[in-house]
Amino acid sequence: MKDKSLFRAWAEVDTAAMRSNLDVVARALPGHKRMPIVKAEAYGHGLEGVVRALDDAGICFFGVATIAEAARIRDAGCQTIPFILGPCFPAEREIIVQNGWVAALSSLEELEHFESLGKLYNKPVHLHLSVDTGMGRAGLLPYDLGGIGERIRACDFVKVEGIYSHLSAASEDISFTHRQIACYELAVAHLLEQGMELTYRHLCSSAAVFNYEAPSTNMLRLGRVLYGLSPMPSPYNAQLQPTMTLYSRVTLLRTLPENHGVSYNHTYVTTAPTKVATLGIGFADGFSHYLSNNGSRIYLNGSYCPVLGRVTMDQIMVDVSHLSSVETGDIAEIMGPHVPWLELTDRAKTIPSNIVTGISSRVPRIYLP
Numbered sequence: 001m002k003d004k005s006l007f008r009a010w011a012e013v014d015t016a017a018m019r020s021n022l023d024v025v026a027r028a029l030p031g032h033k034r035m036p037i038v039k040a041e042a043y044g045h046g047l048e049g050v051v052r053a054l055d056d057a058g059i060c061f062f063g064v065a066t067i068a069e070a071a072r073i074r075d076a077g078c079q080t081i082p083f084i085l086g087p088c089f090p091a092e093r094e095i096i097v098q099n100g101w102v103a104a105l106s107s108l109e110e111l112e113h114f115e116s117l118g119k120l121y122n123k124p125v126h127l128h129l130s131v132d133t134g135m136g137r138a139g140l141l142p143y144d145l146g147g148i149g150e151r152i153r154a155c156d157f158v159k160v161e162g163i164y165s166h167l168s169a170a171s172e173d174i175s176f177t178h179r180q181i182a183c184y185e186l187a188v189a190h191l192l193e194q195g196m197e198l199t200y201r202h203l204c205s206s207a208a209v210f211n212y213e214a215p216s217t218n219m220l221r222l223g224r225v226l227y228g229l230s231p232m233p234s235p236y237n238a239q240l241q242p243t244m245t246l247y248s249r250v251t252l253l254r255t256l257p258e259n260h261g262v263s264y265n266h267t268y269v270t271t272a273p274t275k276v277a278t279l280g281i282g283f284a285d286g287f288s289h290y291l292s293n294n295g296s297r298i299y300l301n302g303s304y305c306p307v308l309g310r311v312t313m314d315q316i317m318v319d320v321s322h323l324s325s326v327e328t329g330d331i332a333e334i335m336g337p338h339v340p341w342l343e344l345t346d347r348a349k350t351i352p353s354n355i356v357t358g359i360s361s362r363v364p365r366i367y368l369p
């Protein structure tokens with residue numbers, strides 16, 4: 001079903017805007033390679049559509065969370081190699097080695113297992129050493145790095161060609177972030193001293209790219225910034241373009257009398273006769289239940305319309321009493337130029353990535369040319 005006139009909720013994805021956002025980063029930080037982060041359906045934009053559009057955009061690796069995502073990138077015919085961002089359990093490592101994907105190295109046990117898999121399949125295994133500088137999620141601890149260079153050099157199949165770490169509080173704790181950066185710089189210097197060749201050195205993702213300097217890095221991991229959102233104030237933010245607009249359609253129009261409850265448990269009750277539109281989008285599509293009864297609104301026929309009562313699984317009700325014209329089938333903007341991603345984030349009291357990764361597979365994605 002590709003006919004938009006039959007969609008009740010859909011997302012339009014602007015891949016040209018993504019490429020432009022990558023260009024903004026290239027202009028701001030020349031000399032840095034860029035790794036688009038495309039985990040979780042490319043932050044809800046749809047994995048295949050996004051990786052096909054970015055494969056030839058002068059990028060380095062696609063950052064993913066799972067080997068299933070890596071396999072979909074391969075099957076989409078992309079040349080760019082997937083980089084698995086987090087640690088992998090043993091059965092996953094085997095698939096990684098077979099496919100020549102790049103993974104993180106968080107422990108000596110992993111190093112030995114990857115080396116034996118390289119031997120088994122007679123294939124080089126490319127890894128980036130993960131260092132825990134304060135995130136507490138993955139990587140070797142800095143004081144476990146002594147002698148690692150020697151262990152790596154002793155491997156015949158494992159090639160550690162990169163080093164990376166992840167910041168835990170770049171948008172909230174500047175002094176801790178500076179300590180993490182200093183820790184990372186020390187780790188890089190230490191490993192270079194041990195004779196390691198570190199072709200890819202990465203630390204900063206969206207909250208840090210425009211706001212911190214990490215002198216030894218030469219690659220950036222770009223999630224939210226790729227999709228048009230910089231979490232920190234910066235002179236570059238105004239150049240970033242939004243990449244997704246979410247729409248839904250009016251499925252029913254009625255006038256409810258005064259004192260009529262709307263939606264589950266009647267958290268909203270009309271105070272006057274009210275023209276109510278029912279829309280074909282709900283929390284199962286990604287319009288969060290946390291958007292109930294908190295001033296959230298949609299944009300329809302040139303006006304904002306407040307959401308009434310609770311968001312249900314497949315539908316919401318909005319007040320359209322003030323609209324001069326509205327018909328069944330009319331298209332409402334749920335998120336986009338009039339209802340920004342950050343507005344939904346704030347209303348739902350969550351974080352931006354939680355909003356877009358919640359847009360479900362029931363919502364068709366249309367890629368703009």
Ligand SMILES: *Cc1c(COP(=O)(O)O)cnc(C)c1O
Nearest residue numbers: 037085166205206221222223224
């Ligand atoms: C998800 C993820 C990113 C992307 O983060 P943004 O803040 O969206 O840019 C970068 N690095 C790692 C390790 C991640 O898991």
